[in-house]
Amino acid sequence: xxxxxxxxxxxxxxxxxxxxxxxxxxxxxxxxxxxxxxxxxxxxxxxxxxxxxxxxxxxxxxxxxxxxxxxxxxxxxxxxxxxxxxxxxxxxxxxxxxxxxxxxxxxxxxxxxxxxxxxxxxxxxxxxxxxxxxxxxxxxxxxxxxxxxxxxxxxxxxxxxxxxxxxxxxxxxxxxxxxxxxxxxxxxxxxxxxxxxxxxxxxxxxxxxxxxxxxxxxxxxxxxxxxxxxxxxxxxxxxxxxxxxxxxxxxxxxxxxxxxxxxxxxxxxxxxxxxxxxxxxxxxxxxxxxxxxxxxxxxxxxxxxxxxxxxxxxxxxxxxxxxxxxxxxxxxxxxxxxxxxxxxxxxxxxxxxxxxxxxxxxxxxxxxxxxxxxxxxxxxxxxxxxxxxxxxxxxxxxxxxxxxxxxxxxxxxxxxxxxxxxxxxxxxxxxxxxxxxxxxxxxxxxxxxxxxxxxxxxxxxxxxxxxxxxxxxxxxxxxxxxxxxxxxxxxxxxxxxxxxxxxxxxxxxxxxxxxxxxxxxxxxxxxxxxxxxxxxxxxxxxxxxxxxxxxxxxxxxxxxxxxxxxxxxxxxxxxxxxxxxxxxxxxxxxxxxxxxxxxxxxxxxxxxxxxxxxxxxxxxxxxxxxxxxxxxxxxxxxxxxxxxxxxxxxx
Numbered sequence: 001x002x003x004x005x006x007x008x009x010x011x012x013x014x015x016x017x018x019x020x021x022x023x024x025x026x027x028x029x030x031x032x033x034x035x036x037x038x039x040x041x042x043x044x045x046x047x048x049x050x051x052x053x054x055x056x057x058x059x060x061x062x063x064x065x066x067x068x069x070x071x072x073x074x075x076x077x078x079x080x081x082x083x084x085x086x087x088x089x090x091x092x093x094x095x096x097x098x099x100x101x102x103x104x105x106x107x108x109x110x111x112x113x114x115x116x117x118x119x120x121x122x123x124x125x126x127x128x129x130x131x132x133x134x135x136x137x138x139x140x141x142x143x144x145x146x147x148x149x150x151x152x153x154x155x156x157x158x159x160x161x162x163x164x165x166x167x168x169x170x171x172x173x174x175x176x177x178x179x180x181x182x183x184x185x186x187x188x189x190x191x192x193x194x195x196x197x198x199x200x201x202x203x204x205x206x207x208x209x210x211x212x213x214x215x216x217x218x219x220x221x222x223x224x225x226x227x228x229x230x231x232x233x234x235x236x237x238x239x240x241x242x243x244x245x246x247x248x249x250x251x252x253x254x255x256x257x258x259x260x261x262x263x264x265x266x267x268x269x270x271x272x273x274x275x276x277x278x279x280x281x282x283x284x285x286x287x288x289x290x291x292x293x294x295x296x297x298x299x300x301x302x303x304x305x306x307x308x309x310x311x312x313x314x315x316x317x318x319x320x321x322x323x324x325x326x327x328x329x330x331x332x333x334x335x336x337x338x339x340x341x342x343x344x345x346x347x348x349x350x351x352x353x354x355x356x357x358x359x360x361x362x363x364x365x366x367x368x369x370x371x372x373x374x375x376x377x378x379x380x381x382x383x384x385x386x387x388x389x390x391x392x393x394x395x396x397x398x399x400x401x402x403x404x405x406x407x408x409x410x411x412x413x414x415x416x417x418x419x420x421x422x423x424x425x426x427x428x429x430x431x432x433x434x435x436x437x438x439x440x441x442x443x444x445x446x447x448x449x450x451x452x453x454x455x456x457x458x459x460x461x462x463x464x465x466x467x468x469x470x471x472x473x474x475x476x477x478x479x480x481x482x483x484x485x486x487x488x489x490x491x492x493x494x495x496x497x498x499x500x501x502x503x504x505x506x507x508x509x510x511x512x513x514x515x516x517x518x519x520x521x522x523x524x525x526x527x528x529x530x531x532x533x534x535x536x537x538x539x540x541x542x543x544x545x546x547x548x549x550x551x552x553x554x555x556x557x558x559x560x561x562x563x564x565x566x567x568x569x570x571x572x573x574x575x576x577x578x579x580x581x582x583x584x585x586x587x588x589x590x591x592x593x594x595x596x597x598x599x600x601x602x603x604x605x606x607x608x609x610x611x612x613x614x615x616x617x618x619x620x621x622x623x624x625x626x627x628x629x630x631x632x633x634x635x636x637x638x639x640x641x642x643x644x645x646x647x648x649x650x651x
Contacts, residue, residue: 002027004049004066006022006048008021010057019041019236022236023241024049030215031231032215034233035236042219065186067185068188070189071177071189071191073195075173076176077172078172083161086164088146090179091142093137101127104123105127153174153201169196170365173196177205194220194222221479231247232244263309276296283296284297316434316482318458318486320489322495323466323467327355328354329353329355331468334386335385336375337384337385346520347520348385355496356494357498358496359511359512361498361500361517362502367519398472407445408446410444411440411442411445412424412428412441415463471501497510507528511529512526513527524635546646589637596636597633600633603626603629
């Protein structure tokens, strides 16, 4: 069944067209993504569909009974109530129904009512209907449902009594989304719902939306999120709309295939036209061939000429080029602790950054990721720990709050004032590569959108030519195309990266290491985001099995047992399975270390040779290899110790 249709919808700004002739259809259980560049009009179209704004042309049709929930970008709850009171508002009809049921229960015990058989049965019938309605509206489980959704958005029992007007902007936005989910509208329209969510919450929201009973229309720049949640895509580009079946990755493949097909058809027609025109030009003036030439000319006139296919819209084209190379050791932090005054957010933190590392810093919101970056840059003091930078290290910093931009300046002045000796044409050229051209460079910084400010901050960073970039949420406010340009620039960057991001696709493309930050300090994973997830899953499974094994031991003893023989056999089988897994892992680690040891010894021996230690470039090359092998060896030995200890506990 069709829930909603947009037909021939348009939005104009004077003589300018933002979009027109837009057609969009949402059916029951649809999972729809609306994608397009920043400025294409996605948020405007969502407001029109949600009946927040009227269209300039066309119409929105929807069923009379269809309910719509709409979440705008960065919208937060504005309320003086507590978190729990605000969530209870969603279930006021159920709460009132429960009060009526309690009232009728009291009446059913009234002797006067019991004496009137007809009234009694009528009241009992009414009560039965109320009970049925109460069950249908999840009357017995709505409080558990509230707790589940709040927990998913990282609000816990101790938070429930907090007043909403005391929360941060990000917390208010998460609560607005939580309340919307609890309302169970037929159609949810979500504009950038992943803003302000950490990775753990993102994973929860993806799973929740996959089982949501209504339909979804979503604008998001999170490619992982779109791939997991949606199964059809509307692409708003060049004022028009195209529809594709499949998730975001499938959409990219279909769009590329469609463009290739259009080019082939266009080129084929161009060859046909050229051939006909050539025949007409050569034969029109010759008496013997005039009629044939005229016939060909009529063919030409009848051809419905295809427009030249339009490829991707113009993208930014920037790069980061360090002015010089740093030493091998870029930065180290030992036994660090971060926080504010007497409040420690995380410790102990140990970070070892080497040249060419690309390290992603991940962890839940509030654990101190941005605080750590600012502490490394000495914008905030470290509570504990020793930090030092290596030789020739020049640090560039991207602040997610863009505090270094000057709102009173123009775009051009923002760069030129810091590089006054650079010719204006060069400054304009750099700004052009970040999609600021013509009159755009005269705009005031204060008038820029979030995406434009992000591009301007990246333009400033690129001009500094630093060799160690520390980036705090660099993909915030960027559309997907700009994210891909940034990813490619960072992949090509011949320097070192340490960055905070909740964009899992971005982390996967960029990171060579992942450092997870928690209240218990830092944990290093030597791989990309997928490797990090894989290792986390392995650790959780091993922990679960170990706890089950311990639970089995504690539930037996004192000459009595609470398990049946069949249960004992199942538990023993699980124990044996875990023991075999751990044993195999230990054997694998021992094999790996035995292969690494001769390689390490060989490199150490190489360094003692005169022809080597007199060649500083060769020494550096061997030292780099030796460093990597030693790190790999140490990591394996740490895992060997942990696994061996776990195995000893089971045996």
